[in-house]
Structure formats: structure tokens, C-alpha cells
Amino acid sequence: MAYCKQQSLTYPLLFILAVDHARNQSWSLEAFNAFLAGKRSVILKAVELPGSRSLVRLVRRLALSPLLPWELEDIRAALKNPEYLALMRHHPHLHVNHLRLLNRVRQPLWPGLLNLVDEHTSAVELSWLCRMIRDSLAMAGDNEQTLAAIHSRETLQTQHDRLVERFNRANSRNSEEKRQDLAKELSEEHGDYPKPPLAPIDGIEPLGSWLELLEEGATMRYCVGSYDVPVALGEVFIYRMVHPERLTISLEYQNKTWVVGEVRGVCNSSPSEGALDWIRRWVNTGRIS
Numbered sequence: 001m002a003y004c005k006q007q008s009l010t011y012p013l014l015f016i017l018a019v020d021h022a023r024n025q026s027w028s029l030e031a032f033n034a035f036l037a038g039k040r041s042v043i044l045k046a047v048e049l050p051g052s053r054s055l056v057r058l059v060r061r062l063a064l065s066p067l068l069p070w071e072l073e074d075i076r077a078a079l080k081n082p083e084y085l086a087l088m089r090h091h092p093h094l095h096v097n098h099l100r101l102l103n104r105v106r107q108p109l110w111p112g113l114l115n116l117v118d119e120h121t122s123a124v125e126l127s128w129l130c131r132m133i134r135d136s137l138a139m140a141g142d143n144e145q146t147l148a149a150i151h152s153r154e155t156l157q158t159q160h161d162r163l164v165e166r167f168n169r170a171n172s173r174n175s176e177e178k179r180q181d182l183a184k185e186l187s188e189e190h191g192d193y194p195k196p197p198l199a200p201i202d203g204i205e206p207l208g209s210w211l212e213l214l215e216e217g218a219t220m221r222y223c224v225g226s227y228d229v230p231v232a233l234g235e236v237f238i239y240r241m242v243h244p245e246r247l248t249i250s251l252e253y254q255n256k257t258w259v260v261g262e263v264r265g266v267c268n269s270s271p272s273e274g275a276l277d278w279i280r281r282w283v284n285t286g287r288i289s
Contacts, residue, residue, distance in 0.1 A: 012064050013075070013096070014040060017047045020072055049079050058085065062094045063119055070255075071096075074103050083109055095119045097126065104130045108137070108144040112151030127252070129153070131262055132160050138226040139163040164268070167217075167226060179218065183211035190232035196239070197251065197258050198286035203243045204279070216240060220248050221267045236261065241279070247271050249279055258283065 015036075022032040035043065041051035049055065059079070067075075078084050078099040087102070087109055088094055097117045104126065105113065116129050133147065136159055140146035146163070150156045187193075187210055196206035207213050213228065216238065227250070230236035234253060241247040245265065252261035260283050263271045
């Protein structure tokens with residue numbers, strides 16, 4: 001028992017993976033203790049991970065925060081990815097949040113990516129970072145070099161704001177005619193605009209076409225006009241709030257349910273707490289119904 005405790009403190013992630021493996025195998029306590037007393041590389045192989053010494057060292061350095069059961073499979077997948085491992089080996093303070101970020105971003109990867117999170121990063125902040133990365137890449141026409149120099153949240157925000165300004169400025173020239181042409185292109189590329197996942201309520205209405213998506217971005221001076229790919233894939237849906245204040249609302253499909261993603265006013269301004277509360281109650285009620 002004392003050995004189990006030592007392993008859980010020295011190699012917490014490896015211990016959790018070993019417990020999950022033993023549970024799936026319906027092992028006795030004696031069989032589990034014998035398994036845990038073996039070489040760490042053997043334990044890694046048993047849980048379907050590379051049994052290399054470098055991964056043993058990396059797993060030991062990886063600090064944890066509370067994990068949800070479904071995250072174990074994501075963690076295993078991340079620890080099998082050679083590109084992720086190459087990036088993590090050079091990072092001084094590894095945390096499970098780095099794996100969460102890598103699994104959410106996937107591509108592109110660059111040297112400063114892991115600097116965007118640490119052990120204090122919340123789930124909300126992680127979602128915000130992923131949206132900022134996705135939006136920046138979309139507005140840059142998928143040019144990954146746009147992110148190569150990003151090494152902090154501040155530099156990501158600065159780059160994002162610069163791209164928003166450029167995107168909106170480009171789409172304001174011959175704006176109405178240009179947006180109509182672009183809307184036709186999006187319709188040909190993606191097909192019909194998706195149906196809204198939640199019913200509207202007084203003051204909150206769904207966008208109903210590719211043209212409305214582009215017009216929302218132009219009206220709010222916001223990069224929502226570049227969201228065509230996640231909207232077409234069913235990962236994001238955009239609503240507008242027309243009162244009590246003018247806001248753009250993005251809902252995101254996560255873990256088989258729709259959740260509030262980003263809520264912004266004109267020029268990325270922040271919403272009031274009252275409006276946010278109203279939006280959250282609408283989404284929660286809409287999911288139940």
C-alpha cells in the first residue's frame with residue numbers, strides 16, 4: 001500500500017492510467033500491486049503508450065489537475081503524438097493543461113504555443129485561447145506563419161486585433177456588393193446555411209444565411225464573418241442579440257451539447273453581466289427543452 005502511495009505521488013498520471021487499466025482488466029489488488037511494482041516502461045506499454053525512457057521522464061514531469069473520465073483517452077492520444085511530444089520535451093513546466101491545449105488546437109503547432117497556458121488556466125480561458133487561434137488563422141487565410149511569433153496571450157491578442165482590423169477594412173470596400181458575391185461563394189462551397197440548434201427568444205435571433213454572417217461581422221466590426229468553416233461543420237452557430245444590448249453570440253458544440261462560446265459587442269467590446277446571465281439561462285433552458 002505504501003508503494004502505491006509513493007507511485008501516486010511520484011508518477012500521478014502513470015498511476016491513474018495504471019488504475020484505469022487494472023479496472024478494465026478486473027484485476028485483484030494483489031495483481032495490481034504486482035503490476036505497479038514493475039518497470040515504468042512496461043506500465044506505459046500496457047496502457048498502450050510508447051515504453052521509452054524519454055516518455056517515462058516526461059510523464060513524471062507532467063503535473064495534474066482534476067481529470068474527467070473521458071479525458072484519459074484524450075491524454076493517451078496526445079502522448080502517442082510525436083509532434084506533441086517533441087514540443088513538450090522542451091517545455092520546463094508541463095501540466096495536463098498543455099495536453100488539453102494540444103488536443104484542442106491540433107494544428108498548427110509552433111514553439112511558443114505551450115506558453116499560452118499554465119497550471120492556472122481555466123476551461124473558459126482554454127476555450128478563449130482556442131477561439132483566438134482559430135479566428136486568427138482563418139482571418140490570415142490559413143497562413144500558419146501568422147502564429148509563428150506568438151509566445152504569450154498578450155501577443156496573441158495583439159495579433160488577433162490587428163487581423164480583425166485588416167479583415168473588416170478589406171470587407172468594407174464596395175461592402176454590400178462584395179459581401180453578396182462572397183456569400184454566393186460560401187453557399188457554393190458549404191451548401192445551405194445550417195439550421196439553428198436552439199429556438200430564438202425575444203431579443204435573441206439566429207443568423208439565417210451566409211450573407212447575414214458576413215453582415216454581422218461588418219456591422220459589429222468583428223471577425224465573425226470568418227467563421228464560415230466551423231459554422232458549416234456544425235461546430236459553431238451564431239446568434240445576434242438585438243436588445244437589451246447589441247451583441248454577437250457564438251454557441252459551440254462540445255461534448256454533444258451546445259454551450260456559450262463567445263459573446264461580444266461592437267469592436268470586441270465586453271457584454272454586461274446582466275446580458276451574459278440572460279444568454280446563459282436561454283442556452284440552459286433551450287438544451288432542456
